[in-house]
Amino acid sequence: MPTLDDLFLKVQKPSRYTGGELNSVMKDRAAVDVRFAFCFPDLYEVGMSHLGMKILYGLFNSQPDIWCERVFAPDTDMESLMREHRIPLWALESRDPLTVFDFVGFTLQYEMSYTAVLNMLDLAHIPLRSADRDERFPIVVAGGPCACNPEPIADFVDIFFLGEGEEVDLEVLRLYRDMKKDGTYTKAAFLRRAAQIEGVYVPALYEVSYNADGTVAAVTPKDNAPAVVRKRIIRDLDTCYYPESFVVPFTDIVFDRAQSEIFRGCIRGCRFCQAGFIYRPVREKSPEVINKQAHDLCASTGYEEFSLSSLSTSDYTKLEELLPMLLEWSEKEHTNISLPSLRVDGFSEELAQKLNVLRRAGLTFAPEAGTQRLRDAINKNVTEEEIFRTVTKAYNAGWTAVKLYFMMGLPTETLEDVAGIASLGQKLVNLFYQNPDRPKGKGVTISISCACFVPKPFTPFQWEPQDTAEQLAEKQAHLRESVTTKKISLSMHDNTTSYLEAVLARGDRRLCAVLEEVWKRGSKLDAWSEHFDHDRWIGAFRDLGIDPAFYANRRRSYDEVLPWDHLDYGVSKEFLIRESEKARAATTTPNCRQQCQHCGAACWKEGVCVERR
Amino acid sequence: MSVANGFYTVRLVFSKTGRAKYISHLDLYRAMTRVLRRAAIPLWYTEGFNKHPYITFAAPLSLGHESVCERMDFRLTDETVSMREIVDRINACLPEGLKAISAAEAVTKASDLGYAKYRLRLSCSPAVLRAFLDQPSILVEKKTKKKGGVKTVEIKPHLKDVSVEDADGQAVLTITLPYSNDMTVNPTLLLTALSAFAGAEVTGEACRLELFDRHGAVFA
Ligand code: SF4
Numbered sequence: 153m154p155t156l157d158d159l160f161l162k163v164q165k166p167s168r169y170t171g172g173e174l175n176s177v178m179k180d181r182a183a184v185d186v187r188f189a190f191c192f193p194d195l196y197e198v199g200m201s202h203l204g205m206k207i208l209y210g211l212f213n214s215q216p217d218i219w220c221e222r223v224f225a226p227d228t229d230m231e232s233l234m235r236e237h238r239i240p241l242w243a244l245e246s247r248d249p250l251t252v253f254d255f256v257g258f259t260l261q262y263e264m265s266y267t268a269v270l271n272m273l274d275l276a277h278i279p280l281r282s283a284d285r286d287e288r289f290p291i292v293v294a295g296g297p298c299a300c301n302p303e304p305i306a307d308f309v310d311i312f313f314l315g316e317g318e319e320v321d322l323e324v325l326r327l328y329r330d331m332k333k334d335g336t337y338t339k340a341a342f343l344r345r346a347a348q349i350e351g352v353y354v355p356a357l358y359e360v361s362y363n364a365d366g367t368v369a370a371v372t373p374k375d376n377a378p379a380v381v382r383k384r385i386i387r388d389l390d391t392c393y394y395p396e397s398f399v400v401p402f403t404d405i406v407f408d409r410a411q412s413e414i415f416r417g418c419i420r421g422c423r424f425c426q427a428g429f430i431y432r433p434v435r436e437k438s439p440e441v442i443n444k445q446a447h448d449l450c451a452s453t454g455y456e457e458f459s460l461s462s463l464s465t466s467d468y469t470k471l472e473e474l475l476p477m478l479l480e481w482s483e484k485e486h487t488n489i490s491l492p493s494l495r496v497d498g499f500s501e502e503l504a505q506k507l508n509v510l511r512r513a514g515l516t517f518a519p520e521a522g523t524q525r526l527r528d529a530i531n532k533n534v535t536e537e538e539i540f541r542t543v544t545k546a547y548n549a550g551w552t553a554v555k556l557y558f559m560m561g562l563p564t565e566t567l568e569d570v571a572g573i574a575s576l577g578q579k580l581v582n583l584f585y586q587n588p589d590r591p592k593g594k595g596v597t598i599s600i601s602c603a604c605f606v607p608k609p610f611t612p613f614q615w616e617p618q619d620t621a622e623q624l625a626e627k628q629a630h631l632r633e634s635v636t637t638k639k640i641s642l643s644m645h646d647n648t649t650s651y652l653e654a655v656l657a658r659g660d661r662r663l664c665a666v667l668e669e670v671w672k673r674g675s676k677l678d679a680w681s682e683h684f685d686h687d688r689w690i691g692a693f694r695d696l697g698i699d700p701a702f703y704a705n706r707r708r709s710y711d712e713v714l715p716w717d718h719l720d721y722g723v724s725k726e727f728l729i730r731e732s733e734k735a736r737a738a739t740t741t742p743n744c745r746q747q748c749q750h751c752g753a754a755c756w757k758e759g760v761c762v763e764r765r
Numbered sequence: 766m767s768v769a770n771g772f773y774t775v776r777l778v779f780s781k782t783g784r785a786k787y788i789s790h791l792d793l794y795r796a797m798t799r800v801l802r803r804a805a806i807p808l809w810y811t812e813g814f815n816k817h818p819y820i821t822f823a824a825p826l827s828l829g830h831e832s833v834c835e836r837m838d839f840r841l842t843d844e845t846v847s848m849r850e851i852v853d854r855i856n857a858c859l860p861e862g863l864k865a866i867s868a869a870e871a872v873t874k875a876s877d878l879g880y881a882k883y884r885l886r887l888s889c890s891p892a893v894l895r896a897f898l899d900q901p902s903i904l905v906e907k908k909t910k911k912k913g914g915v916k917t918v919e920i921k922p923h924l925k926d927v928s929v930e931d932a933d934g935q936a937v938l939t940i941t942l943p944y945s946n947d948m949t950v951n952p953t954l955l956l957t958a959l960s961a962f963a964g965a966e967v968t969g970e971a972c973r974l975e976l977f978d979r980h981g982a983v984f985a
Contacts (some may be wrong), residue, residue: 160787161787161828165789167787167788167789170784170787172784172785172862173860174799174859176860178861400796400860402788402789402792402793403789451805453799454800454801454803454804454858455802456798456799456802485802486810
């Protein structure tokens with residue numbers, strides 16, 4: 153049988169599989185109690201860019217009795233060699249197969265990675281279904297945003313962690329260690345006790361029953377599991393663990409830089425955005441802490457760039473305090489600061505100059521909808537005036553390209569709203585040619601990118617149907633006709649992936665069978681368009697007699713039991729219903745700092761909920 | 766030591782073995798940039814819009830080959846850090862498989878490289894290897910600079926300081942090959958010719974032992 157070393161030279165970019173990167177953590181197998189294989193169900197380049205994984209990798213390894221290692225989905229060339237020679241999936245640090253680990257943990261960032269989870273379990277020679285794994289196999293756990301409705305993969309996972317993992321993960325690992333030590337460990341006993349920890353959801357301890365019309369009748373806990381599982385949050389980000397070093401990859405990855413988290417949550421409450429609800433409430437880190445963490449990280453990694461990480465940089469209340477601190481050392485040390493999702497408005501002239509704010513922010517806007525009415529309906533608080541103001545500044549400064557991001561298929565959207573996308577683009581073209589100070593001798597390009605809306609759990613749109621393929625095709629055609637100038641370039645996303653996302657995002661446990669079937673038929677890296685096969689999915693649904701439209705295109709009533717109703721992310725159903733009704737009336741909602749909406753997240757008495765307004 | 770133009774050039778000798786042999790040349794450049802930054806070496810940066818440190822490698826190593834004699838040049842802004850300290854600081858920051866051996870001010874230009882010495886642990890027997898080497902002529906196909914072009918080259922006269930050992934029936938070849946702007950024979954080329962001669966694929970683990978200049982002196 154060939155060794156791993158024999159395989160490395162036969163594949164593209166072998167350093168994705170070898171481990172040994174700068175700052176990767178090696179420990180003595182015999183000196184640790186718990187071994188944790190942290191799996192990202194996508195390729196190395198994608199997974200290694202993910203901040204959440206870096207935080208938990210550092211946190212686990214800061215514990216002397218835990219060794220956490222990294223695992224990524226192999227690319228197809230490596231996978232076929234592994235299957236040909238029956239070499240099981242290994243963890244990068246020790247190169248041990250996953251079967252020797254105590255825990256195999258997945259982070260679920262997007263629905264289209266679910267088949268990669270199954271494929272990785274299979275490549276690791278671990279049975280897919282929780283019920284088929286006895287004490288000989290690792291406990292399979294999962295967390296991340298998709299855990300807020302984990303039902304479509306509930307049969308494959310032993311434990312889901314809801315919310316922020318920093319505390320709850322360690323509590324579960326310690327329970328495991330203690331039960332192993334005192335001899336009371338069996339998988340069943342462990343899962344029963346873990347389910348008593350707040351933030352832990354053990355799907356096998358819940359029975360789901362269905363109504364004749366296919367909707368969920370009830371989710372019934374057993375073995376004393378709590379009827380409702382509430383997510384966990386970190387109360388104080390300043391004292392919460394943050395890694396002093398990142399693993400620095402050899403090969404180029406998507407985000408190859410240091411990252412400092414500046415706050416969690418988002419005050420805005422855009423109604424389509426799941427992150428704006430499931431990460432509530434907003435909690436900020438203090439500028440001193442951010443500054444120190446950023447500087448330490450750059451020193452330990454040697455990165456030449458770092459970025460501030462959050463859902464919306466401009467909403468950080470102490471940005472004007474933080475940026476000068478960062479600039480003081482970063483300029484000296486030739487380190488670039490990148491400020492994603494920055495609003496150009498609202499900077500002092502001096503700081504804007506110093507930072508070259510325009511260059512950093514780029515000319516990218518996400519109005520999401522083409523008319524003010526629809527922007528009000530989705531509570532996206534961007535006005536044309538704001539865009540015009542910034543774009544004018546940019547034209548004056550010599551810019552000739554603007555990017556606009558939109559969504560199509562938003563609730564209450566009409567063809568008029570769709571045409572509004574084109575006319576907003578047209579207005580920016582006109583703005584350019586009416587500007588006497590525009591760059592001379594150059595044309596302008598407005599790039600419009602249009603994604604398809606996917607209704608998500610725990611948002612005010614969780615009851616909404618997704619537009620059908622026909623409706624979306626009609627809208628796309630209408631947009632194409634509405635664009636009458638070559639100065640506007642239009643790119644519209646294919647809607648077949650969005651359709652499956654809509655199915656999986658709001659699916660129930662009956663979809664586990666579909667996932668397994670579509671994986672058997674060859675799906676494994678669905679997040680990559682070159683590997684995604686829509687027909688394969690549709691074929692699996694058809695052969696199993698499950699109608700995907702039931703999940704994607706059906707309007708739910710407010711009193712329907714939703715598959716995730718037994719999970720509690722702080723935001724109350726009453727609040728989401730209020731927001732849903734306001735969307736229909738195209739009424740906006742002030743953000744958390746302007747006026748608290750009593751969404752429910754104040755139950756933690758933290759962050760923005762207890763700030764002075 | 767001279768700090769002309771605001772910088773002077775240091776040449777680091779380092780080894781690249783074990784897990785590090787899978788680091789490609791481009792990736793090594795990126796990794797070393799970060800190592801030098803981590804080590805807080807007073808790096809000299811290029812001027813201009815896209816400022817970056819000046820770092821070059823004398824002789825790129827094939828992916829999968831090991832080496833105990835890699836050379837990396839970089840520029841420093843001041844000479845207050847001793848060579849000993851540079852080596853120590855870099856070693857404190859290197860990932861597994863990379864190790865700094867020595868540092869000195871760069872003397873020889875990279876264009877004066879002449880030869881490289883290798884040790885190859887081969888999958889064939891010493892007898893096969895000897896027969897291969899004893900041929901009066903060894904012809905190989907080499908890619909030319911033109912896209913898709915190949916030419917046939919006689920390499921026999923270029924094989925220097927050849928020694929063959931027997932390690933439990935496997936041949937271990939130590940050999941010096943040309944490595945210059947005019948002519949380069951890398952071990953992979955030799956393996957291809959050997960495989961053709963043996964009529965079966967011969968694989969080998971390669972380790973580069975030393976680099977020499979045109980006159981045969983150690984590349985310094
Ligand atoms: S309780 Fe109020 S302040 Fe807190 S997250 Fe909800 S709306 Fe915002």
